[in-house]
Amino acid sequence: MEKVSQIEGRAIPFGRKNVDTDVIIPARWLKTVSREGLGQGAFESVRAKDPDNVFDSEEFAGAPILVAGDNFGCGSSREHAAWAMLDLGIRAVIAPSFSDIFAGNAFKNGILTVALPPEQVDRLLEVAKTDPIFIDLESQSVTTPFQDRFTFEIDPFRKHYLLEGLDEVGLTLERDEAISRYEERLAAGQPWLARGTGVAA
Amino acid sequence: MSSKPRTLYEKIFDAHVVERRDDGTCLIFIDRHLVHEVTSPQAFEALRINGRTVRHPELTLAVPDHNLPTTARTDAQGNRVPIADEESREQLAALERNTHDFGIRYFDATARQQGIVHVVGPEQGFSLPGTTIVCGDSHTACHGGLGAWAFGIGTSEVEHVLATQTLLLRPSKTMEVRVEGDLAPGVTAKDLIMHIIGVIGTAGGTGHVIEYRGKVFEKMSIESRLTVCNMSIEGGARGGLIAPDETTFAYIKGRTFAPKADEWDDAVAYWKTLYSDPDAVFDKSVTIDAREVEPSVTWGTSPEDVVAIGGTVPDPDTFADPSKQDAARASLDYMGLTPGTRMQDIAVQNIFIGSCTNSRIEDLRAAAEVLRGRRKHANIKWGIVVPGSGLVKMQAEAEGLDKVFTDAGLEWREPGCSACLGMNPDKVPAGERSASTSNRNFVGRQGPGARTHLVSPAMAAAAAVTGHLTDVRELTREPA
Numbered sequence: 001m002e003k004v005s006q007i008e009g010r011a012i013p014f015g016r017k018n019v020d021t022d023v024i025i026p027a028r029w030l031k032t033v034s035r036e037g038l039g040q041g042a043f044e045s046v047r048a049k050d051p052d053n054v055f056d057s058e059e060f061a062g063a064p065i066l067v068a069g070d071n072f073g074c075g076s077s078r079e080h081a082a083w084a085m086l087d088l089g090i091r092a093v094i095a096p097s098f099s100d101i102f103a104g105n106a107f108k109n110g111i112l113t114v115a116l117p118p119e120q121v122d123r124l125l126e127v128a129k130t131d132p133i134f135i136d137l138e139s140q141s142v143t144t145p146f147q148d149r150f151t152f153e154i155d156p157f158r159k160h161y162l163l164e165g166l167d168e169v170g171l172t173l174e175r176d177e178a179i180s181r182y183e184e185r186l187a188a189g190q191p192w193l194a195r196g197t198g199v200a201a
Numbered sequence: 202m203s204s205k206p207r208t209l210y211e212k213i214f215d216a217h218v219v220e221r222r223d224d225g226t227c228l229i230f231i232d233r234h235l236v237h238e239v240t241s242p243q244a245f246e247a248l249r250i251n252g253r254t255v256r257h258p259e260l261t262l263a264v265p266d267h268n269l270p271t272t273a274r275t276d277a278q279g280n281r282v283p284i285a286d287e288e289s290r291e292q293l294a295a296l297e298r299n300t301h302d303f304g305i306r307y308f309d310a311t312a313r314q315q316g317i318v319h320v321v322g323p324e325q326g327f328s329l330p331g332t333t334i335v336c337g338d339s340h341t342a343c344h345g346g347l348g349a350w351a352f353g354i355g356t357s358e359v360e361h362v363l364a365t366q367t368l369l370l371r372p373s374k375t376m377e378v379r380v381e382g383d384l385a386p387g388v389t390a391k392d393l394i395m396h397i398i399g400v401i402g403t404a405g406g407t408g409h410v411i412e413y414r415g416k417v418f419e420k421m422s423i424e425s426r427l428t429v430c431n432m433s434i435e436g437g438a439r440g441g442l443i444a445p446d447e448t449t450f451a452y453i454k455g456r457t458f459a460p461k462a463d464e465w466d467d468a469v470a471y472w473k474t475l476y477s478d479p480d481a482v483f484d485k486s487v488t489i490d491a492r493e494v495e496p497s498v499t500w501g502t503s504p505e506d507v508v509a510i511g512g513t514v515p516d517p518d519t520f521a522d523p524s525k526q527d528a529a530r531a532s533l534d535y536m537g538l539t540p541g542t543r544m545q546d547i548a549v550q551n552i553f554i555g556s557c558t559n560s561r562i563e564d565l566r567a568a569a570e571v572l573r574g575r576r577k578h579a580n581i582k583w584g585i586v587v588p589g590s591g592l593v594k595m596q597a598e599a600e601g602l603d604k605v606f607t608d609a610g611l612e613w614r615e616p617g618c619s620a621c622l623g624m625n626p627d628k629v630p631a632g633e634r635s636a637s638t639s640n641r642n643f644v645g646r647q648g649p650g651a652r653t654h655l656v657s658p659a660m661a662a663a664a665a666v667t668g669h670l671t672d673v674r675e676l677t678r679e680p681a
Contacts, residue, residue: 031288079355108357192460196259
């Protein structure tokens with residue numbers, strides 16, 4: 001994963017609440033075996049309905065930040081939602097709250113999810129219409145050219161992984177000894193559980 | 202081991218800690234992993250790129266479901282019917298190749314065990330009480346109906362589980378949904394969970410694992426418990442579970458991958474320790490009166506947009522929260538509905554009976570009960586019944602349910618996710634309505650422009666008969 005520390009640029013003002021993953025990327029785009037190119041299908045229903053939508057506007061092309069409403073990313077577990085947003089160039093989402101699965105998927109792909117109180121998100125939606133926004137992960141702050149400065153909470157574990165661009169699978173594999181100990185205990189204590197489908201391990 | 206009273210979820214969590222880390226995260230062992238074609242190809246690809254293997258192939262079970270067509274899979278000569286859509290074909294071929302290369306048990310499209318992952322796991326005895334179960338699908342909470350801590354994961358996590366059989370997690374908060382009293386006749390598990398989501402809202406359980414508690418769940422069949430837990434994610438909760446009991450043990454006994462012989466008693470002895478201690482404290486608690494639950498139906502484009510079938514389309518102006526007013530207006534615009542319309546006056550053109558929420562034998566029996574000896578209304582252009590697995594299909598056919606559906610003018614299909622998410626050819630046309638037993642009424646979920654009303658299987662059957670949303674109790678009531 002690439003390191004994430006500062007994200008600066010225009011922010012797409014998309015204040016809608018309960019944006020579900022079917023809105024971010026409809027199911028018909030999930031038939032791919034790759035992570036690439038999903039930006040084409042991103043927010044398809046929003047784009048189809050309104051020719052003046054924020055995602056197709058010249059002004060926000062390549063904008064690295066999305067500002068959205070409450071409960072962003074609810075619904076399906078499809079990581080394609082994160083991939084589609086990355087493909088659009090989005091590296092951070094600011095909203096009052098996120099669904100758990102989406103927040104996890106975003107994190108795994110180096111997309112920063114910034115949760116701020118609704119009134120601060122409303123303020124950023126206003127700023128986003130005309131001006132850029134700056135996010136600094138180290139100081140956990142969001143600032144604007146107008147002296148706004150909002151700080152946000154982030155899981156220290158996630159912050160560390162993002163700042164260092166760590167490979168989670170690789171790091172867990174280094175815990176082989178601890179996992180093996182657990183497995184031995186399981187095989188001895190609950191063999192009926194350890195057997196699974198019975199295919200040779 | 203601490204002597205502090207613990208909830209069921211906390212007991213399962215503690216039992217699976219491989220390692221507690223200083224930053225508060227825990228490495229959690231994953232007992233069971235289900236894989237389907239849509240959310241796994243990129244995970245297997247990453248394993249190959251990084252030269253990694255699958256740590257425990259025997260703890261993963263794979264089955265195609267999401268984009269498989271539900272039309273006949275073999276021709277009259279018994280040959281496989283090729284899948285017309287090229288991308289679907291490739292994705293399905295990738296699953297077959299990946300499971301073969303990594304030595305994972307795989308039920309192919311023509312196997313009688315094939316079906317929707319969340320129907321197959323319990324049916325095969327692969328999903329067990331007290332286990333951690335994951336799948337790259339948000340409806341994995343379903344398996345919580347057996348008393349498992351089951352939750353949906355993304356593809357990066359699928360890769361993590363394949364490579365390490367663990368996930369790095371922080372404990373979730375706990376939420377109790379306590380239901381007092383009994384459900385009225387004609388009111389089902391689906392109506393109850395929709396009602397609960399209407400009360401807690403689509404983000405009500407975010408950050409929490411829900412435990413459903415109360416006599417009503419103790420009396421429920423496993424099929425009904427699976428339906429309830431299935432939709433936990435529609436209330437924002439990644440996991441939802443019900444304590445296992447004798448009903449659970451009886452359901453599991455004798456299934457393919459269930460504990461056998463002398464091990465059975467050991468397993469049951471362990472499972473009997475899986476309940477929330479009497480003094481356990483939940484971070485959040487909601488109480489629902491079962492007697493207030495009526496057959497439920499959705500009017501909008503979020504699963505929280507629930508109303509009793511006797512109700513009307515709400516007026517967005519009456520909502521206290523201004524952003525909810527806007528959301529409701531957008532929903533009504535998409536749904537083509539006006540406030541004050543009686544739900545029962547809404548005509549539907551499509552019927553979908555299926556999905557991981559409602560495609561088990563009990564669901565099909567409930568729908569057939571209403572349809573027996575009746576025909577679909579002339580308004581209904583398209584109606585399909587999609588069993589959850591090949592085994593459910595065989596059972597239904599043995600009971601003659603397929604005949605009831607086809608006599609009623611509905612189509613009887615092969616198992617899969619089908620019109621729940623319209624990834625395969627089964628879609629609802631733009632601008633048309635469906636009465637659907639699935640779990641999501643999102644914009645475009647059943648096809649671009651499709652208008653979904655979520656209902657129970659009996660309610661979908663009732664809508665098929667009358668051509669509009671209908672209180673099924675009016676069709677099933679005994680003559681006075």
